[in-house]
Amino acid sequence: MAMLDERRARELLRRSGVRRTAQRVAVLLLLASAYGAEEEPRPQQTHLSSRQIHDQLVAGGADIDPATVYRTVTAFEHAGLLHATATNRAITYGLAVTPHHHAVCTHCGEVTEISPDELGDRLAPLLEVTGYSSADAEVTVHGLCPSCRQILDA
Amino acid sequence: MAMLDERRARELLRRSGVRRTAQRVAVLLLLASAYGAEEEPRPQQTHLSSRQIHDQLVAGGADIDPATVYRTVTAFEHAGLLHATATNRAITYGLAVTPHHHAVCTHCGEVTEISPDELGDRLAPLLEVTGYSSADAEVTVHGLCPSCRQILDA
DNA sequence: TTCGCATTTGCGAATATTTCGCAAAAACGC
DNA sequence: GCGTTTTTGCGAAATATTCGCAAATGCGAA
Numbered sequence: 602m603a604m605l606d607e608r609r610a611r612e613l614l615r616r617s618g619v620r621r622t623a624q625r626v627a628v629l630l631l632l633a634s635a636y637g638a639e640e641e642p643r644p645q646q647t648h649l650s651s652r653q654i655h656d657q658l659v660a661g662g663a664d665i666d667p668a669t670v671y672r673t674v675t676a677f678e679h680a681g682l683l684h685a686t687a688t689n690r691a692i693t694y695g696l697a698v699t700p701h702h703h704a705v706c707t708h709c710g711e712v713t714e715i716s717p718d719e720l721g722d723r724l725a726p727l728l729e730v731t732g733y734s735s736a737d738a739e740v741t742v743h744g745l746c747p748s749c750r751q752i753l754d755a
Numbered sequence: 756m757a758m759l760d761e762r763r764a765r766e767l768l769r770r771s772g773v774r775r776t777a778q779r780v781a782v783l784l785l786l787a788s789a790y791g792a793e794e795e796p797r798p799q800q801t802h803l804s805s806r807q808i809h810d811q812l813v814a815g816g817a818d819i820d821p822a823t824v825y826r827t828v829t830a831f832e833h834a835g836l837l838h839a840t841a842t843n844r845a846i847t848y849g850l851a852v853t854p855h856h857h858a859v860c861t862h863c864g865e866v867t868e869i870s871p872d873e874l875g876d877r878l879a880p881l882l883e884v885t886g887y888s889s890a891d892a893e894v895t896v897h898g899l900c901p902s903c904r905q906i907l908d909a
Numbered sequence: 910t911t912c913g914c915a916t917t918t919g920c921g922a923a924t925a926t927t928t929c930g931c932a933a934a935a936a937c938g939c
Numbered sequence: 940g941c942g943t944t945t946t947t948g949c950g951a952a953a954t955a956t957t958c959g960c961a962a963a964t965g966c967g968a969a
Contacts, residue, residue, distance in 0.1 A: 620916065620965060652955075666919050671956065675844070676917095684897055685841035690829070690927080692841045704885040719884050726877040730869055731858040731896055738898030743838055744887040774936060774945065806926080820948050825927060827946095844956085911969090918963070926955065934947070939940100 617680040624665045627658055628673050629682070632696045636714075648686055648693035648703075648712050684739055688712060702739055706746035713746070771834040778819045781812055782827050783836070786850045790868075802840055802847035802857075802866050838893055842866060856893055860900035867900070 610629045614621045631654060635647050649657070655670045674694050677683040684697040686705060693712075695703070702715040702724075717724075720740075728738055764783045768775045785808060789801050803811070809824045828848050831837040838851040840859060849857070849866075856869040856878075871878075874894075882892055 622917065622964070624918075664919095667955085668920085668957075669918060672917080681899075687839035687841040687846045690846070692844070692846060704887055713885065715884060720881065723880040723884070727874065727881065727894070728896065730873050730877070731867065732901045733858055733896055733898040734904065738896050740881070741895040741897065742882065742885050742887055742892050743895065744892030745835075747886045750888065776935070776946065778947075818948095821926085822928075822949085823947060830946095913968090914966090916963105916965075918961105920960095920962105922958085924955100924957070926953100928953070929951085931949095932947105933949105934945105936945075937943090939942090 613682070617682055619676055619680050619682070624663075624669050625673055625677075627663050627665065628654055628670065628677070629696075631657055631661075632683070632694065636696060647714055648688060648695040650688075650691045650693045652691075654694070686712065686741060697739065702741065704742040704744070704746065706744070706749050711746055715740075715742075767836070771836055773830055773834050773836070778817075778823050779827055779831075781817050781819065782808055782824065782831070783850075785811055785815075786837070786848065790850060801868055802842060802849040804842075804845040804847045806845075808848070840866065840895060851893065856895065858896040858898070858900065860898070860903050865900055869894075869896075 607626065607630070610626050610633070611621055614625060614629065619625065632649065635649060651667070651670050651674055654674070655665065655667050658665050658670075674683060674685075678685055678694070682697060683694045685692050685694055686703060687693075688705060695701075695712075701717060702720060704713040704715060705711070706713075724738075724740060727740070728734070731738075761780065761784070764780050764787070765775055768779060768783065773779065786803065789803060805821075805824050805828055808828070809819065809821050812819050812824075828837060828839075832839055832848070836851060837848045839846050839848055840857060841847075842859060847866075849855075855871060856874060858867040858869060859865070860867075878892075878894060881894070882888070885892075
């Protein structure tokens, strides 16, 4: 189900210059599994807050300290493994293994994934303007999702 | 210097269906002034955290409670006046009077503004994919800014 | 493998941050 | 102006985040 198995997770960490520890692998796998299959009408939560990460890991039987989660997401973000998004009033983290993109509704907070395929080369012109390289850039669209717009228009 | 004077701020609040109070006008003006002129080689900070907003207002002689700032940014964000971005480890807020766009460096946290003009119609095709309307959508690019990429490549 | 060094973890505690309830104050429509 | 509704400040509680340090772990070299 997950796009990332234990083996890949390990390699990813090594390549990213991050020491491989049980805790870090766990965080990585959890975030990977959050991506899961995408068959739901409304995508499930792909981004998790530090607290959610900790809670879910503990619920899954892992033994990890909250402080470690904080340190881990910080390290991961610096290594470019994660991507932080402001959702409602919390910072949530999503896997950034492959550049991918999001649309975040400013009203309901829902995060919709946009695959690079869907985006095609519509991104390149936009990046040109910024000087960022498309290799490691991600785009987040903030706005009203279609359903919230309907509600608010009423 | 600011793109927003007292008069405009008031009108903006009214149109947004937000009650006009001294505190809210102050927050709005502060964020507007954060935009300032854009002549610096490195853009100054255009997005502020709740704490920064409070500190700067107090430093400027205003009398406002931290709790009010929290409530205000929440209200503003809902009204579509602000836009939240995850920067480093904090949520920061920037004015969203006119849709505008950002590039956030995941390494140094710097936020670069992209004007709608610069973007031209490069945005529309991207929004098509999401179903979001271009009227109220903003784009944030996350990645390595050119200078951080150089540093990290070394 | 085993050893040694550098990094990471957990823990406990110190700090920050954010939310809440409530009474007083301020805004808005009439 | 007047009454109603919303917002504010305050104090306190609930959460969240960071820190220091000793023990544990990972990783490269021998």
